[in-house]
Amino acid sequence: MLILTCPNCGLAADETELSPGGEAHLKRFGPGSEDADFEGYLFHRANPKGVHFERWRHAYGCGKWFLAARDTATLEVFGTYPAQTTEPPAEIITRIRARHPDWSPT
């Protein structure tokens, strides 16, 4: 059972205080978008074994969303950061690279 630190209230929250929200950094495609883009936005998920970026909500706590970078195989947490970002912060990328030198985003 995970512990993730909510960057909004600063608590190391037990997984039972949190609710998961799937993959992070999805780009929304709205009216007028291509079928393939919209399909990708709605349905295509990376589901990697390894480094993954996720959305979590501190549902039983401050109620705020945040993002987490996590290794889905080892459960190592590289960091949590605000939901109001479009890509992972540099320091988190650095931490990921320290563990997985060959990893690259995309």
Added chain:
Amino acid sequence: MSEMSALPGAVAGGLADISELGLQGMVTLKADLSAPETAAAVRAATGTAVPDRRRIIETETGAVAWMAPDELLILCAHDGADAMVTSLCNTLKGRHYLAVNVSDARAFFAIEGRGAREVLAKLAPVDLHPESFGPGEMRRTRLAQVPAAFWMTSGDSIRLICFRSVARYVFDCLAISARDGGEVGYF
């Protein structure tokens, strides 16, 4: 006035005394907590500053608690909550905020006595060790299967807020956790 709290007069004893505290004025304020205008409005309404992250400041008439980065909970007299909302609305006029009376959406409990921490530790995934949690901190968390928030007013006195509809559930959970014979002797 025929006003009723969620569980009027409910009490239970054992490791700690559990009691429903009746109607309590509560106002939710959502605003930019870092703005000086918000600080001024909170001070005008409550006489105190905006609390730091996860803190609660007791005032003469109640308390002000940090609930989220953009949310405070103001405790006041039950019949003063509407006036509190009006006061905040007046001082924050023209700004982006939300102030609403939520007094009746809540139930309010006291857990008091030597075993108060243990009673909560049976239900909430929170580090309740005295070195980790004490007066001045507002903790929103899960209590058994529902959301709740609690804080300590002194070393062995806890105040707890939950939604009104689950007042009976929360009271029953607290009461069974406080039952004699269940002393853990940990804290």
Added chain:
Amino acid sequence: MSTRLATGGRLVDRGAQIEFSFNGKRLQGFLGDTLASALLANGQMLVGRSFKYHRPRGIVASGPEEPNALVNLGEAGRFEPNQRATTTELFAGLSARSQNHWPSLEFDIGALNSYAARVLPAGFYYKTFIHPRPFWKHVFEPIIRHSAGLGAAPKDRDADRYEHFYVHVDVLIVGGGVAGLQAALKAGAEGKRVLLVEQTSAWGGRAPVDGGDIDGTTAKEWINTALQALGNMPNVALRTRCMGAGVYDHGYVLAYEHVADHTPQTDAPRHRLWRIRAGHVVTATGAIERPLSFAGNDVPGVMLAAAMRDYVVNFGVSPGDRTVVVTNNDDAYRTAIILHQAGLSVPCIVDARPQADGELAMQAKALGIRVATGAGIATVRGGKRVTGVALCRQAGEGATTEEIACDAVAMSGGWSPVVHLWSHCGGKLVWDDARACFRPDPDRPPRGADGEAFVSVTGAANGDFALAEILPDARVEEPSEAPLLPVWMMPQGAGVAKRAKMWLDFQNDVKVSDVQLAAREGYESVEHTKRYTTLGMATDQGKLSNINGLAVLSHALNAPIPQVGTTTFRPPYTPISMGAIAGEARGDIFQPIRRTPIHDWHEENGAAFEPVGQWRRPYCFPRGQESHAEAVAREITATRTSLGLLDASTLGKILVRGPDAGRFMDMLYTNMMSSLKPGRCRYGLMCNENGFLMDDGVVARLDEDTFLVHTTTGGADHIHAHMEDWLQCEWWDWQVFTANVTEQWAQVAVVGPNARKVLEKLGGDLDLSAAALPFMGWAEGRIGDFRARVFRISFSGELSFEVAVPASRGRAFWKALHEAGAEFGATAYGTEALHVMRAEKGFIMIGDETDGTVIPQDLGLDWAISGKKEDYLGKRAHARAHMTDPARWKLVGLQTLDGSVLPDGSYALAQGRNANGQRNTQGRVTSTYLSPTLGRGIAMGLVLNGPERMGEVLSFNTVGEATVEARIVSPVFYDPEGEKQNV
């Protein structure tokens, strides 16, 4: 026979005699006994029958590894099967029964299986019962189910209570032996917050029995000193009867505390499940002795060597008068020496090794105990009790060299570290050839959130069996031990007849021959062999059998042991009670039940409740002998003809406020909400990004910046979460705040032709006339002395006011309405009347007409979808090919030709059959009721091209062969012009 010795027993209080019963027989024990030691003290070695062959079985071990001594414990509400006698502390009045036999323990019909053992090998069930196919379900399975399972299932409600306890520590140490105590002393001295848990009631682990001197004192004294020092550390907590059950991700550990198992008469929770978050976990869980595989190693009286000396030293119990010790190591000599010192006879130590010249062997020899080296046991004599052993040469095939009469055998095949907790969360093992055991691999530990090791291991759990290894910094005096000789079969060349009597798994009756058969049949993976033979799959999860079994497998496969590997160690370490897992969540608080401010009135007035989410809402209010259907009809008629009252407090109420609130509302709803005027209400639909309808309700605009969103009862929380998701994660620059104020308000729907009259009768400062407050308007003011918001909205088609008052005044307002409405026959109605009335009007219900695959267009709600808006959640999805397919099923009304009520969930049948041979369908029923207003069944459904097929008659299926004919009609059955609500 086993018996109580005249003296000794460091854990028992000979001054406190306790009475208990076994199979109805009244027996005596002492305070401090386990059920196993007390049974042995009473000469009761035979305690149960094995699972498959019903072989007589005796106590083998002294701890949680015990495979045989499982009993039905307790009576009625405290009855529990499969309780291990070796870990059950004796208390006055304890009542235990042996299990898995009929009619009695001493004479068991099922033991006939034993004679058929040769035809019941591994995989017997798989091979035998597969043909003929239909026999499995109707013949084989019922018979097998009848005879399967150990013990009996409890019939009564559990009389005890259980609880959880959350703690956060820097260091959790599991195991209170010398190694665990030492780890606690170290972490405690460093100022860490430490919790040390020990599964038994006594500290010290094996050291008090096995001896050795530490820093000039006995092990016992060292333990007492350590406990004293730990007791003086305020940062260290000690807990006995508390087993580390499982280690999980990120330092989460479950520990299982037996709070009141030994004191069932007290008002304490029976078990407490500690839910621990530990920065670091130290496993000091010791080791488990391995049996030796020789013919007849399951005959009652054959015990683990260390268990035997435990019974002597800890409980003052002799397991037998004449004990043959059989071993491949030095440690078992301790048993011989202790038995001898207790005045018991040890006719021979049978040592498989060619030499026995270690310090302990020399001590034993000096005491005059005979040692036979290079020897093994050819077979054990006896049925329900050992009567003797036949010796043989370990190197040979098992020809008897000598017979020795004895009534007990102490066996030791070496020790296996308890690596379970290390392994639960991914810690890997290495094979240690010298010690012939798997132990934790320090290079592959379980890793925590920071990617670093969060479990470490110390003591025997790490394969460090000697005190000097456990306490490297201490001055330890103990006999040095000569190396063991791995012995996986005794004798090494045993023939098939012997191998079929060598038990690996005592509980599941798996023998050496079964594992060898599996290997011959091609089972190379240890995990497959385990499942095929059921080795290690019993309640003891192979604590005694796994290593021996996989050694046999590796020999059969001619592969080294580490290559064969182990099976997976899964939590819990030993079974934990379901009650402990549930904690407080049982009975009335199994789950939260939400109550409205008017709930008590409903209870007092005989409401029949139905769950709606976690709410309990009145389904109807039956009076006297009324059936539910009659009550619903009465409630509807009263509402349609005069005045009905509905507790609508559960409806979701969410404030949406800010300069961008209108823009946000336009994204949330399919229709235009930003154009709504303050003082007015509008019905709206919410879709998710998939385009599917997720919620509906009425929005009221409170002021320029503020909307009040009404959601369905079940929708309040998730719609609020949905809003926050979009505001926080997508449109975070929009200035919008939301607040869920659902429970701030008690809401009452005042419905019927007399609705206005009753509200006007209550008085107040609101003008409720049609001119001042028209349909779809709202107003705030006073009704009587109640501060109220009044919404003129209708879900029934009648004149209707939904009135919200503060929750604290809900009950009083409800009462006032009933009093003022008495002259109109004011009638409380429930959710079923609400449903029927909305269906009569053709209003959709989320969850009936929608199921997560339905779009608003399917329901003829195109009028509520704004064509002007550039975007709303679901708009892009509505443009997908499948969504614009003209062949989607669409909403219509359905009217049976015979007036009956269509079956719920019924399908409209079409011509032909699909590829699976099922009837083709062309529609389905979504809502169906008996309308008391119309005196006939009414229904709504989704039908292929439905709206274009008005008047057509379709066939609907029922349970069985019959069909029901129904005509496609308009879904609005009642007051199609809406004249009644608009007055």
